[in-house]
Amino acid sequence: MAPLISIKSSEDKLEIVNQLLLPHTTEFIQINSVEDAHDAIKTMKIRGAPAIASLPALSVSQHLTRGLKSSPVPDYLLSRDALKTHIDGILAFLYTSRPTAVNLGAATRRLTKTLNDGISVEKEPREIVQDLIAEGRAVADEDVGRNKEMAKWAGEWLIQRVRDQGLDFSRGLNVLTVCNTGSLATSGYGTALGMITYLHETQKLAKAYYTQTAPYHQGSRLTALELQTLQIPSVMICDTMVGSLFQHHSIHAVVVGADRIAKNGDTANKIGTYNAAVLAARHKIPFIVVAPISTVDLDVADGSHIPIEQRPPIEACLVRGIRYPNSGESEQVQVMITPPGLEGIYNPSFDVTPASLITAIVTEKGVAVKAEGETSGFDLSPIV
Template structure:
């Protein structure tokens, strides 16, 4: 069984505290929206899809246990809870998108003839549960589609991948995005090796990806971020595959800080650079990456190691958690659950999918 970032059954949610990994696997209960906000902000749970899933499921859990509210009061509670959850972390778009979609859904449910508090509550719980189910499904599609694409397009097999941050089961509902592509290649017997960066300053690569790769018995080597260029030059890297926190209309992509320099190095070495992301991480309303809000994290993430200060007191610190890779550096493409697209193709392709989905839903309603 692969690692689980989230354990959910109706009325009960627990998250694996990722701050304790790889030394201890402790699941901590999340009984309310407020508790979800705190586990997301403190990064006990992190990764763009996992943030949205924990946020929405916490609302489902709170709805299951709360006393019955009058209909308008219930709708107000749901909308305010979603707004609050969006403030937990700003860069990943998944929570904001889920909040927007779920809010629209609640409005729609509330005006249905015969709508009651109970019917609204039930449909919101089911909506959140569906997000969990769909994320795993989409990740598997990303994994398979990305693996097939790389096998067709990338010379020299089996394939060696360099990846950044953590995009696996711990960052999603399961399977993973960039790590999903790696997992699929491995299960097909077509993966030679993975290089995972330690991902300073928060060390998602060293603490989490290395753990997932060892857990899954995938052949892998950990490198410091500063070793990425020499690894590309000397280690036969076939492709760089990373995840995303927000892909905007022109294909510019916000992801864990350090992604941008990997894309520059990949271009220099003629190595294709891929972003693997579900459509829930795509934000077509922003024209380009200049509009993305980049989260800045506390200075201690840089100045301290294991709670112990290693730098001189008084030094200034800048700690942006993400950077934006310009679309022209995403030379391989963007791997989604709907296919692999160049940054230039993405907007039209996803718009078409959304239109078809809208038509299908109208037909079913």
């Protein structure tokens, strides 16, 4: 079966699959402006750290492509100063769409550098715009290749670790993941889910387990859809059942993605990841983080400085889906599962897993593990 995709783009047409409607309805919606891109990220029609970097970059490329074709000529093409003011404003606006995922900032910084480099050598505005269009598309295009690289690094590292420990995996490896990190969260293949896909493709995977997190979070539903599409044997569990799973089943690793990795290796990921890490440590199960280099934020010393997005309280009170049982209709309904007017709702999107609970961090450049005798932090320099 064909892999799922989150973004479709052409010369100046940009579409995303509305992830709020998945897995029951597949609907692509057009992104016609940077304001549309901002709204899609803010309302979580698109999600996943790599994907929410690709979409803004592509929306900037779309905006500038249309600008080059416009008549009369837009004011921002008349001078380098006007272009800088215009692009800086757009990038600053897009950066506000979601605060935790550092990939978004990495993408806007790349475009800022392209802009400033062009200005510093006194390129004409149209030439700088062409550079920006190419750079915006490159942000998205590079994602698939690096995802496959990190998935292989992570998969092979786990296989070797299991071998070194003398464990029997003749029937394949069992791996647990949290949230969605596949093609719908990236530009293709995936990060943590990419590792699971790699193990499946190389016939080293027995079963993938994935958690159902807080009611409104779509991660488990999207993971279910992706694993089903790829025909990967899998089991969904509630996040409160992870401890029971570890007690009664042989799990060889927990693998997760990341929205931001601090300099010492502390990692922000979807809420519920910290719970899984604590339980994995208790059961001596390796805990692996798989994420692109752009997710590593060397300007943040540790996890205490990672901004954690707080979602609107109402989202924790609602679930969306199709009626059950039904007669085949696909119309979606949204229901409230709490008493109306409930106060005191704690609803963070992410938590931070300390480096002390992480066994390995993987990027497209390789695998980082803690030095012999080190328990608290990582040296990430070889993989960034």
